[in-house]
Amino acid sequence: MVLIRNLLxxxxxxxxxxxxxxxxxxxxxxxxxxxxxxxxxxxxxxFGAYVESKLLRKLDMVLLEILxxxxxxxxxxxxxAGQKANIGCDTFRFRRYENVATRNSRFQPNFxxxxxxGAKKIIHKLMDPRTVDVTSNVHxxxxxxxxxxxxxxxxxxxxxxxENVTVSLSLVAAGCR
Amino acid sequence: MIFDAVYKEEPRVTxxxxxxxxxxxxxxxxxxxCKYQAAKESATDPHVRCMVEFDLSPIAQLMQFPHxxxxxKTLYQEVTREKKKDFKVNTFNADLMLFTEYLRILTxxxxxxxxxxxxxxxxxMAHMFRHDIAKVLKEGFYLAGSEEVI
Numbered sequence: 001m002v003l004i005r006n007l008l009x010x011x012x013x014x015x016x017x018x019x020x021x022x023x024x025x026x027x028x029x030x031x032x033x034x035x036x037x038x039x040x041x042x043x044x045x046x047f048g049a050y051v052e053s054k055l056l057r058k059l060d061m062v063l064l065e066i067l068x069x070x071x072x073x074x075x076x077x078x079x080x081a082g083q084k085a086n087i088g089c090d091t092f093r094f095r096r097y098e099n100v101a102t103r104n105s106r107f108q109p110n111f112x113x114x115x116x117x118g119a120k121k122i123i124h125k126l127m128d129p130r131t132v133d134v135t136s137n138v139h140x141x142x143x144x145x146x147x148x149x150x151x152x153x154x155x156x157x158x159x160x161x162x163e164n165v166t167v168s169l170s171l172v173a174a175g176c177r
Numbered sequence: 178m179i180f181d182a183v184y185k186e187e188p189r190v191t192x193x194x195x196x197x198x199x200x201x202x203x204x205x206x207x208x209x210x211c212k213y214q215a216a217k218e219s220a221t222d223p224h225v226r227c228m229v230e231f232d233l234s235p236i237a238q239l240m241q242f243p244h245x246x247x248x249x250k251t252l253y254q255e256v257t258r259e260k261k262k263d264f265k266v267n268t269f270n271a272d273l274m275l276f277t278e279y280l281r282i283l284t285x286x287x288x289x290x291x292x293x294x295x296x297x298x299x300x301x302m303a304h305m306f307r308h309d310i311a312k313v314l315k316e317g318f319y320l321a322g323s324e325e326v327i
Contacts, residue, residue, distance in 0.1 A: 061182070061189055061190065064179050076208040077211055080214070
């Protein structure tokens with residue numbers, strides 16, 4: 001019992017994803033350790049012999065610590081939160097889910113690409129050939145000018161258009177461009 | 178047997194065992210309360226929901242009068258220490274958590290639809306509260322203000 005108490009006192013390592021405490025409890029249930037403890041406690045039979053048992057009197061505080069470390073790591077709110085599902089399985093899963101990353105695995109990883117000129121760019125694939133020239137200025141020189149800006153620069157009245165000449169709307173529109 | 182050892186403060190019972198005992202009792206009471214709430218929420222029929230009662234059989238020993246005495250005795254003992262450095266803030270905090278759980282379950286029982294639960298809550302409230310409990314708690318909060326609960 002002292003050995004079980006000492007093993008139950010080992011806390012979980014936060015840095016590691018392994019849930020040592022819960023796995024040890026599952027192992028104890030699988031090996032019927034709790035049944036053995038119950039049998040050991042109740043083996044004295046009638047109440048008078050139970051009280052006089054010196055061994056149990058010596059180990060009652062150890063038993064208290066075992067019960068404390070077994071039960072109090074599971075908050076009752078979480079145990080009864082999923083009433084429809086299996087309570088025992090949910091209890092052991094709760095702590096496991098706390099350390100799992102919430103980011104979906106469908107998303108690609110983010111890498112920061114730094115070119116020779118010092119410019120930085122977030123890329124998602126390391127072997128993508130487009131990442132080689134993403135920061136070069138070659139494409140910016142050939143950047144097309146938008147039509148909206150070009151229309152504002154061009155004048156609406158031309159010197160060769162006379163006032164008496166009637167033109168169709170399509171020609172006016174072409175002249176505006 | 179464990180209760181007797183804690184109540185009589187036998188030599189093998191340390192402060193750590195006291196704290197463990199109080200926290201375990203608080204957990205058991207909270208468990209009963211959550212079980213009642215889960216049973217109430219799972220009942221879709223309003224008539225069935227009214228019939229849901231507290232199952233106090235697992236914590237029947239905790240609702241006995243000597244247990245209230247133990248809580249009150251521990252609170253009073255920690256507050257009335259001669260020296261301030263002898264005040265054990267962790268024991269006081271664990272005892273206070275158990276006391277809070279008692280209050281929470283009594284509150285839920287008092288607003289329950291069952292007549293038996295309301296009668297039980299009235300009987301327990303009459304046993305639990307004493308006149309100077311507020312004074313004891315006030316003194317304890319004053320002493321625990323500068324301490325840090327581990």
